[in-house]
Amino acid sequence: MSAIGLKDVRKSYGSVEVISSIDLDIEQGEFVVFVGPSGCGKSTLLRMIAGLEGIDGGTLSIDGVVANDIAPARRGIAMVFQSYALYPHMSVYENLAFSLRIAHVDKAEIDRRVRNAAAMLQLEPYLSRRPRALSGGQRQRVAIGRAIVREAKVFLFDEPLSNLDAALRVATRIEIAKLKERLPDTTMIYVTHDQVEAMTLADRIVVLNGGNVEQVGRPVELYESPANLFVAGFIGSPAMNFLPCRLEHQGERTLVQIDGAEQTAIAFGSGGRSGAEAGTLGVRPESLHIAEAGAALITGMVELVEHLGEVTILYVAAGLGQPVLAKLSKTQDFAKGDRVSLSAASTDLYAFDASGDALPRLG
Amino acid sequence: MRRDGGGAMAVSRGGRAWPLRSRGVGRSASSVGDWRAALVFLTPWLLGMVLLTALPMIGSAVLSFTNYDLLSVPRWVGTANYQRLLTRDARYLHSLEVTTVYVLVSVPLSVTVALIIAVSLSATTRLANFFRGVFYLPSLLGGSVAIGVLWRQLFGSDGLVNAVLGVFGAEGTSWIGDPRYALSTLILLHVWQFGAPMVIFLAGVRQIPKEVVEATIMDGANPVQRFFRITLPLLSPLILFNLVMQTITAFQAFVPAYVISDGTGGPVDSTLFYTLYLYLEGFRNFRMGYAMAMAWILLFIIGAFTALAFWASRFWVHYES
Incomplete structure (x- = not known):
C-alpha cells in the first residue's frame, strides 16, 4: 500500500487544464522530488496533495484511503512553505507549538516535542525569539520544525530553499538530507525547479511539464536514460x-x-x-x-x-x-x-x- | 474657538506638519538662498498654522482664565473657570459622563463591527466588492446635519422604526424623546458609520500573507481560531489606530446630538455631549471664557486617552518590523 496514491488526478482553472491525468504512487518513507519549469503544475500538484487546492477529477489516496475531501489538517500531512509562513507575532517556541495547541495536546507533550524538534534543528538558543529576529536559514529551520513537531507521516516542501542565498541553500539542502535520514519512515515530497536539489535529495524524481508527468525515475536513471527530449534537455547542466x-x-x-x-x-x-x-x-x-x-x-x-x-x-x-x-x-x-x-x-x-x-x- | 474641538485639530495638524518643517530646515542649513527658498515654500503653511491654529489656541488659553461675554472686555479671574467646572458645575460633570458613556460604548462597538465586516468581506468577489461599497456609504454621508435629521425621522415616535415594530405588533416609543433611549440612538448612529475603520481593516486583512493563512489551515486551525490567533494579532496595529482615531472623533461629536435634541442636549440632558454643552455656554449664554476652559480640558482628556492607548499598546499590539 502506497503512502500517497494519485490516480487520474486532474485540475483546471476555468478552461485551462493545469494538471492533466496524473498517475503516481509514492511509497512510505520515500523522498520524491517534483521538478519542472515554472508553470508546469508541480506546486499545484503539491497543494492538491496538501488539500489547499481542490481536486477536479481522479482520486488522491493516503495510506489507501481516498482523501480527496479530507480537510488538510486531517490528512496527516505537514507543509513547509517557500516564504516560511511563520506567524510573525509568535516566538519560535509558539510557532512550533501552534498546531499542537490547536489540537489540545497536553502541555508536557508539547514541550517535549518542541524541544526535540528544536534540538534536531539547532534552534534551542532561539526559542524565545520572534521570526523577525532570525536569519533566513533559521526561519526555514523553524518552518521545518513546525512539520516535525506534528509528527506527520508526510512532509511537503514547496521550493523551501529558493529564498535563501547560494551558500545557505547548499547548507540547508544537506540539513534536509540529514533530516530525511533521521526520519526514515516519513514520506517527503519536495517541489523545486533546481535540478541540483532534485538530483541530490531525491530517491525518485518526477519530471513535470505542462501538467503532465514526463518521466518518473531515480536521479541517475533520468540522467542516463531520459525518456524523451524534454527530460533529456531538463536534467543535466x-x-x-x-x-x-x-x-x-x-x-x-x-x-x-x-x-x-x-x-x-x-x-x-x-x-x-x-x-x-x-x-x-x-x-x-x-x-x-x-x-x-x-x-x-x-x-x-x-x-x-x-x-x-x-x-x-x-x-x-x-x-x-x-x-x-x-x-x-x-x-x-x-x-x-x-x-x-x-x-x-x-x-x-x-x-x-x-x-x-x-x-x-x-x- | 472652534465648536468641533479646536484643540484636537491643532494636535493633528501640528503632528502632520512638524516633520515637513524640520526637514526643510535641515536641508537649508548650507546657505542663505536655501533658507529663503524654504521660507517661501513654507509660508502658506506657516500662515495657516500661525493665524488659524497657533494664535487662536494661545488666545483661547488666555481667555480661559477670564470672564468674557464677547461684548465687553475680558476680565481676569485666574483659575476660577476651571475650579468651577471641576467642582461645582453638576451639568458639566453630567455632560462629561454622557460623553464618556458615548465614547466607551460606541467606539469599541464600531471598531468591532468594522473588523467583523472587513474580515467577512475580504474576499475579492464581485458581491463582496458591492457590499463593501454599500457598507462604506454611511461614512461618506458622515455626521452631516442631513443624517441627523434622517435619524430623527427614523427614531421619532411616528418614525420608520416604530412603523416596522408596529408590523410585528410591538409598540414603540419616541426613541429620541425618551431619556432612557436617546443616547443609545446616537451610539447606534456612530456605529452605523463604521465604513472608514472598515476600509482600513480591509487593507490590513489583505496584507496578511496567503501562505501564513494556509499554514494555519495545515496546522488545523478553524476559522474562529484563525481569527483570534492570527488575524486579530496581525491587525492589532490597525485596531490601535482605529481606536485612537474613533475615540478622538467621538469625544468631539457635536452635530448628531445638536440635531436630534434641537440644540438642547435633551431630553433631560440625556444627549448633552461635552461639545454641545461647550457650545451652549459659549454661544447661548455668552460665557466664552468658561467655554474655552472646557475646550482645554477636553484637549487634555483626549490627549490623556491617546497617551493611555499608546502606553497600553505595548501589551497587545504586535508590530512586524
Missing part, C-alpha cells in the same frame, strides 16, 4: 546538445546519421518501426571531447570560452542556430575563433524520434 539527424529504421535497428558528420552512423533499437524520419541526436556537453582525425561528430568555430578551473566550456558555432556546448576537463588552451572538431563515444549518444521519444539502445 549545461543542458544536452541537440543535433538534427536522419533516422533510418532497418528492421530491428535504426541508423542515426548527422548531416555532415564524419563519425559513422550510430545504431539504436528501432522499436519495430520501419521507414525513415527526421530525428534528434542528443549529446551531453560533458560527453564531448576533441575528435581524432576523420571521426568528428561536430565541427565548428569557437564562439566563447568559459574557463571555470576544473572545466573549460566551449561554445561552438556549428551552423545549427544554437551553439554546441562542450565541457572539457581542466583548463584547455582554446581561444575565440579556433576551429574545433568534437566527437563522443557512441554509448554517450541519445536518439529521439520525430515525436521526441527516446529510441532504445541496442544490446
